[in-house]
Amino acid sequence: MTEPAHRGRASGTPRRPPTIHDVAAVAGVSRGTVSRVLQGGHNVSPASLEAVNAAIAKLGYVVNRAARSLVTQRSGSVAFLLTEPQERFFEDPNFTTLLRGCTAALATHDMPLLLMTAGDEAEQRRITRYLAAGHVDGVLLVSSHRGNPMIEQLREAEIPMVCCGKPLGQRGRVPYVAADDREGAKDMVRHLVESGRSRIATIAGPQDTPGGVERLYGYREVLDEYGIAFDERLVAYGDYSRAGGEEAAARLLATAPDLDAVFVASDLMADGALTALHQAGRSVPGDVAVGGFDDSPAALTTRPPLTTVRQPWDRISSEMVRLLLAQIAGEAQPTVILPTELVIRESA
Amino acid sequence: MTEPAHRGRASGTPRRPPTIHDVAAVAGVSRGTVSRVLQGGHNVSPASLEAVNAAIAKLGYVVNRAARSLVTQRSGSVAFLLTEPQERFFEDPNFTTLLRGCTAALATHDMPLLLMTAGDEAEQRRITRYLAAGHVDGVLLVSSHRGNPMIEQLREAEIPMVCCGKPLGQRGRVPYVAADDREGAKDMVRHLVESGRSRIATIAGPQDTPGGVERLYGYREVLDEYGIAFDERLVAYGDYSRAGGEEAAARLLATAPDLDAVFVASDLMADGALTALHQAGRSVPGDVAVGGFDDSPAALTTRPPLTTVRQPWDRISSEMVRLLLAQIAGEAQPTVILPTELVIRESA
DNA sequence: CTGAAAGCGCTTACAG
DNA sequence: CTGAAAGCGCTTACAG
Numbered sequence: 001m002t003e004p005a006h007r008g009r010a011s012g013t014p015r016r017p018p019t020i021h022d023v024a025a026v027a028g029v030s031r032g033t034v035s036r037v038l039q040g041g042h043n044v045s046p047a048s049l050e051a052v053n054a055a056i057a058k059l060g061y062v063v064n065r066a067a068r069s070l071v072t073q074r075s076g077s078v079a080f081l082l083t084e085p086q087e088r089f090f091e092d093p094n095f096t097t098l099l100r101g102c103t104a105a106l107a108t109h110d111m112p113l114l115l116m117t118a119g120d121e122a123e124q125r126r127i128t129r130y131l132a133a134g135h136v137d138g139v140l141l142v143s144s145h146r147g148n149p150m151i152e153q154l155r156e157a158e159i160p161m162v163c164c165g166k167p168l169g170q171r172g173r174v175p176y177v178a179a180d181d182r183e184g185a186k187d188m189v190r191h192l193v194e195s196g197r198s199r200i201a202t203i204a205g206p207q208d209t210p211g212g213v214e215r216l217y218g219y220r221e222v223l224d225e226y227g228i229a230f231d232e233r234l235v236a237y238g239d240y241s242r243a244g245g246e247e248a249a250a251r252l253l254a255t256a257p258d259l260d261a262v263f264v265a266s267d268l269m270a271d272g273a274l275t276a277l278h279q280a281g282r283s284v285p286g287d288v289a290v291g292g293f294d295d296s297p298a299a300l301t302t303r304p305p306l307t308t309v310r311q312p313w314d315r316i317s318s319e320m321v322r323l324l325l326a327q328i329a330g331e332a333q334p335t336v337i338l339p340t341e342l343v344i345r346e347s348a
Numbered sequence: 349m350t351e352p353a354h355r356g357r358a359s360g361t362p363r364r365p366p367t368i369h370d371v372a373a374v375a376g377v378s379r380g381t382v383s384r385v386l387q388g389g390h391n392v393s394p395a396s397l398e399a400v401n402a403a404i405a406k407l408g409y410v411v412n413r414a415a416r417s418l419v420t421q422r423s424g425s426v427a428f429l430l431t432e433p434q435e436r437f438f439e440d441p442n443f444t445t446l447l448r449g450c451t452a453a454l455a456t457h458d459m460p461l462l463l464m465t466a467g468d469e470a471e472q473r474r475i476t477r478y479l480a481a482g483h484v485d486g487v488l489l490v491s492s493h494r495g496n497p498m499i500e501q502l503r504e505a506e507i508p509m510v511c512c513g514k515p516l517g518q519r520g521r522v523p524y525v526a527a528d529d530r531e532g533a534k535d536m537v538r539h540l541v542e543s544g545r546s547r548i549a550t551i552a553g554p555q556d557t558p559g560g561v562e563r564l565y566g567y568r569e570v571l572d573e574y575g576i577a578f579d580e581r582l583v584a585y586g587d588y589s590r591a592g593g594e595e596a597a598a599r600l601l602a603t604a605p606d607l608d609a610v611f612v613a614s615d616l617m618a619d620g621a622l623t624a625l626h627q628a629g630r631s632v633p634g635d636v637a638v639g640g641f642d643d644s645p646a647a648l649t650t651r652p653p654l655t656t657v658r659q660p661w662d663r664i665s666s667e668m669v670r671l672l673l674a675q676i677a678g679e680a681q682p683t684v685i686l687p688t689e690l691v692i693r694e695s696a
Numbered sequence: 697c698t699g700a701a702a703g704c705g706c707t708t709a710c711a712g
Numbered sequence: 713c714t715g716a717a718a719g720c721g722c723t724t725a726c727a728g
Contacts, residue, residue, distance in 0.1 A: 016421075017481055019705055030715045035707055045713055062481035066423065067705035069414035070720045073364075077462070096444055103463050107471065112462040112483075114425070115451050123455070133365055133410035135460075242649070301590070367721055378699045383723055393697055415721035418704045 018059040026055035079136040082117040083143040083150055093296045101317025124150055132157035138324045146208040160327040162320050166210040177319045177336045181211050184309040184340030185218025188291040189263050193226050197261035197289055201234040203248040205265040215265045238269045245269025249276035267292040267299045289348035304346035312338045366407040374403035427484040430465040431491040441644045449665025472498050480505035486672045494556040508675040510668050514558040525667045525684045529559050532657040532688030533566025536639045537611050541574050545609035545637055549582040551596040553613040563613045586617045593617025597624035615640040615647045622650055637696035652694035660686045
């Protein structure tokens, strides 16, 4: 058996990892055969296969991805792109759960995740350029607000992409993965009605986000179902933040002091609403039942713990990765809507 | 002026971005000259420089990083590596702040960040292999617990690396960036003493983490400073979690019911301690002063808001990136210890 | 200051 | 099933 050609490595010289050439020499085959083994071992004799694998193990060979990328025109990596201002994103526990899930799902395929945040327009341009240049094979896009210009640009560049949540105001069809916001909201509001509440208010999210729109639709639909008249005074809007929820609840208390339940479109806002209710001297759930949305960690630390709607983040992330990889492989994939789950705790 | 050679692009054929060859053709120079412009424009005549830049703009040329990497043996990217079990990491607001800061600092240098999490041993092996193969130019390592095997392996592979927080139990010197835990703790305990507290307890972090050890040292040193005898009954340990802080506080209340202050080694644990104190009927800061550590978002939502020690996360992340890039450039860089800041609110 | 040429480490038709 | 060879898009001495 031939020893691998030792590359010179004077002290100070950075060590060079073994190449396919070294593996071929040790295994006694051509580089083409080594490459075929790397590609799955088709059209390779058992003897060659074994020799190559032994050589790979012996040398600790790892493929040079840059070289592979250069010929395959694939990077073997995927971008996780945030188009929200960063602060917001990193404060939202939903999003960190999503990031964690996507990293894990991609690791399964030995694909690294590039984290990119496009907070302002200059960054959006820089990143669009980067992505359009083919530095990644696809993009996992998180953008909750309507009219994101990057989506259109990425589509024009024909970069495989899947969004988290339905992208609002998009002409073309962009595949996405989302929880069933409307059904989730309906489950919650039905629960409120069935438990005897009659003056049910809602704190909706921003109306340029899919969750803001859909959860409000769900609320209205259940009211219709039960023949309850819709009352504008029972609707307030928040920005998904704690402070926003607190202010919205205070407004509701002023316009509709007789409310006996509030469906809040996020747990963070629900936490804020709890504070406002508390300050107004209303007990929860005695005087007012409160339902949240997300089942975020915050839902467990509020007093009382929040009854809420669980979003299946683990599945959302794994489905996003699945759709993206399929798209990269050239298979068109339909959008996926995942069911939510009503989690009953103490607040409603 | 010569038009760029249009590459055939039948419908369905993926579009190929322009290459250095196209730029050279449009600019009327050789590919070598285009490359020189890309490298900074040294040894290039003003006329050529201008022609090349115009061609680049006209074609929307972006360098192919895979091709560049192949020859430079540099990837132009950096890994952000987590060796903690993922769940913990993503729950800790300090860490998400760190991740955000590093992404932003690297973006400045047009370097993407690869997010990798090595939760178990299999993942550690896979990732060590990946990194040792030279797929990144350096590693930003977050690992708070003693005796992380990856650090040693990465050192052996001679991969540039900087840790967040002092890596405990490392033979060789690994450069790191950290807040001055001990001084921060001393500031807090001094504040407690100066405000008239005499039975000052502490809830320390795990003793296999630098923050756990150093903050406890700081506590003891200030006691010595003031000639206060150290009392073991005034020390409890937690795991940096809310629940851990609550349990530790309950234990302290049992062993030292006369305590009038607690220095807690993290805000999350302090939040838990507040709950325990509350349940025991102690008022804060009336009966017991509580000091935290981190100045995390949670410090603002506790009741009362937490007096705490701010860690300079923005600077920690930018310094980590600075050290790493210098190391990649071949310049040895010393460890950096950053000052903390006492933030006085209502709890102490 | 500039061009021609070698070479980075792979993959992939193409012959055989 | 296998090897020889071309080529992916760059960078970098080397001459001039």
